[in-house]
Amino acid sequence: MTILLPKLNFVTNRVMDRILVIDDIPDNTFLLQTLLEAEGYQVDVADSGIAGLAKIEAEPPDLVLLDVMMPDMNGFEVTQRIRHNPNLPFIPVVLVTGHDQPTAADGFDVGADGFIRKPVDFDQLLTQVRAILPPKIANDCTKLEN
Amino acid sequence: MPYLSGNQLVQQLRTHPELDTTPVVMLTAKADDELRVQLLRQGAQDYLMKPFSVEELKARVGNLIAIKRVRDLLQEELASQNHDLEALVEEVSLRRRELQIALNALQHQAEELEQANRLKDEFLAIVSHELRTPLNSILGWAEALRTRQFNETITNRALETIERNARLQTQLIENLLDISRLLRGKLLLNRHSVDLKTVIEAAMQTVQPEATAKAIHLEATLNDAVYPISGDSDRLRQVVENLLANAIKFTSEGGRVAVRLDQQHAEARIQVSDTGQGIRAEVLPHIFDYFRQADSSNTRRHGGLGLGLAIVRQLVELHGGIIQVESAGEGQGATFTVILPLIETSTPPVYLR
Structure with missing residues (x-):
């Protein structure tokens, strides 16, 4: 415990990984936000592709969790716009979809880094998110043990 | 001959198609060998050399007349055959047009099916x-x-x-x-005397939370004096609820949804109007169709199956009523009007009719 404390201080000093959840259905964003916040991520939400892009351009997040089936601008288009914007750094995008039509390949074609089907399996979601954004406390503790 | 020689006459005769079948017999002198051949080529049928015997003339003329008669007969037959053929051509082209029409109809049907x-x-x-x-x-x-x-x-x-x-x-x-x-025609109405004002008020209570959530002002002008109608109160509430929920769904925050009830002659009229997004003119005729929503499946802004209005129309029609919709266009709001027949007190019961 005595060894962990200074490390924990170090962790809180670091900026938490920021995830942007984009989904037009508020029930979905609320669920994902609650779960990811419980895992120690900072979560912001947007209720449309256009609103999401505006947030991404204003302050690029560390990961975008993106619903595919949305009105006006679907998740594929949002992904393409992120990839084609030279002013943005590389931002990992994980697509979330309940629709049968798009396959994982379609998602990867437009430049997505992950693909999750609804209903979202949390373990699967967290595995994908952790692979992209490793939990910092766990990492630091592991380093400590080593 | 003076003025017009026999040879000129033959030439002129043959320029008239209606005289084509008229036989010509030349009367020539023995020395006119060349002229004879020339005239035969130009269309004369026969010749007699002067001096000629009357009997021979009669015989030749008789022959030519007999030939002309046969020829006329054949001509007539040909003309009538021609006429039959023309009729046949007409008939064929008519059948062809009919076929084309049938083909077009079939194509149209195939497109509709698709x-x-x-x-x-x-x-x-x-x-x-x-x-x-x-x-x-x-x-x-x-x-x-x-x-x-x-x-x-x-x-x-x-x-x-x-x-x-x-x-x-x-x-x-x-x-x-x-x-x-x-x-499947399996929906049965549980009919009794229904007070529409009560029905509308119950429907308003159900949708009030949705209206409140969107800060939509829900207002009602309900005439107390409307006679009851014969119907299924649950199904009628479903109709009004659906229309109200629809109006709220397609009206943005702070908008207005109004419901009216009044009576005209032997009919009750329920009107639901909103200040919502309205309906495009080209969508209006399909608004009560099954399986339709103005948006296609990939870009849908609003959830739902697009069945609400189809159900509403069917329920209204089961009650012997009609439903109409009006909208001045996008952003102009929409008004749905349901007209239901009142119970006719003067009509004798079914078993006495």
Whole structure:
């Protein structure tokens, strides 16, 4: 415990990984936000592709969790716009979809880094998110043990 | 001959088609060998050398007349055959036109079938999407509540979300069952005397929370003096509820939804109008169709199966009424009018008619 404390201080000093959840259905964003916040991520939400892009351009997040089936601008288009914007750094995008039509390949074609089907399996979601954004406390503790 | 030689006469005769069949017999001198041949080539039928015997002339003329008669007869026969052929050609071209029309109709039917099939596929895609959407929240939160600890605020919101989505799904399934019953003609009305004002007030109570959530002003002008109608109060409430919920769904925050009830002659009139997004002119004729929503499945802004208005129309028609819609266009709001026949007190009961 005595060894962990200074490390924990170090962790809180670091900026938490920021995830942007984009989904037009508020029930979905609320669920994902609650779960990811419980895992120690900072979560912001947007209720449309256009609103999401505006947030991404204003302050690029560390990961975008993106619903595919949305009105006006679907998740594929949002992904393409992120990839084609030279002013943005590389931002990992994980697509979330309940629709049968798009396959994982379609998602990867437009430049997505992950693909999750609804209903979202949390373990699967967290595995994908952790692979992209490793939990910092766990990492630091592991380093400590080593 | 003076003025016009025999040879000129033959030439002129043959320029008249109607005289084509008239035989010409030349009377020539013995020395006119060359002229004779020339005239025979130009169209004379026969010749006699002067001096000629009357008997020979008679015989030759007789022959030529006999030939002309046969020729005339053949000509007539040919003309009539020609006429028959023309009629046949006419008939064939008529049949061809008919065939083309039938072909066009068939093509049109094939296109309609294809369209219906596409609508069905789209509808099935929408159904599966719409049924899964509430399930995602229900399953997601059930798992989250089972595997994690949350504070009271989040737990309450989670439970409320599960309940609301379960209700939404129940509603979707009810709508699907209704449509299935309506399409098979298996939906039966439980008829009794119904006071429409009570029905409308009950429907307003149901949708009030949705209106409040969007800060939409829900107002009613209900005439107390409207006579009762014969109908199924649950189904009529469903009609009004659907129209009100629709109006609220397509009206943006702070808008207005109004419902009116009045009576005209032997009919009750319910009118639901809103200040919402309105309906495009090209969509208006299809607004009560099954499996239709103005948006296509990939860009849909609003959830739902697009069955509400189709159910409403069927229910209104089962009550012997009609439903109409008006909208000045996009952004101009919409007005739905339901007209239902009142109970006619002077009409004798069915068994006396």
